Amino acid sequence: MASKEYRNIQAAENREQIEAHIRSILRLIGEDADREGLLETPARVARMYEEIFSGYVADYHEVLGVLFDENHEELVIVKDIDYFSQCEHHMVPFMGKVHIGYVPSGKVAGLSKFARLVEAVSKKLQLQERMTTEISGVIMDVLAPKGVMVVVTGQHLCMCGRGVKKSGAVTVTSATRGEFRHNYALRNEFMALIQS
Incomplete structure (x- = not known):
């Protein structure tokens, strides 16, 4: 079982990568990822993903x-x-x-x-x-x-x-x-x- 510290580091790295990918997706669909309304969107999406995909780390038993x-x-x-x-x-x-x-x-x-x-x-x-x-x-x-x-x-x-x-x-x-x-x-x- 990975240590809590390792899991926290991994979660932070995953969050950063998700944010970068969301920024890329925004650009690919024709948005300006740097406009005011979208500046924090990649971070919000990354935090949302941690919540709505938390089942991947759950022990069902x-x-x-x-x-x-x-x-x-x-x-x-x-x-x-x-x-x-x-x-x-x-x-x-x-x-x-x-x-x-x-x-x-x-x-x-x-x-x-x-x-x-x-x-x-x-x-x-x-x-x-x-x-x-x-x-x-x-x-x-x-x-x-x-x-x-x-x-x-x-x-x-x-x-x-x-x-x-x-x-x-x-x-x-x-x-x-x-x-x-x-x-x-x-x-x-x-x-x-x-x-x-």
Whole structure:
């Protein structure tokens, strides 16, 4: 594991390079990178990138944190978790909601940890399909539940603001693991509860 000092030096070097590239992009699109309104834009973009791409340095398994022994063996749902991510095809935002359901097998995580997991997984160049799979996979790996189901809805600005320009289109993806794969009653219960 790199030392904190090394990571700070690396982050500063990355920031400088990003700023230089943003300045170049501004010139390439026909802007005057030295005009007053744009002078600080490269630095602002570099700081924004550190925030919106922080998932590259997150340890997803650590994010779920301390697990609690709990005999609850019924469905647990955390729904309507907002996320904001960046499409890897066009580097424009997509955003929506994540709904997570799982059936514990002796261990539970604090409910806020699921929101933190969504935050960590979404903060990188991403595909909604992959994000859905990653969230379900981490929950299976860390909690080892009897089953997990993740449903993600998203609006993609690459569809809204360019290309086909369909601003009302919503993409829905799902991932099922364990009991959710074959237990249709459990799936239906989850779907009914997230829609209520």
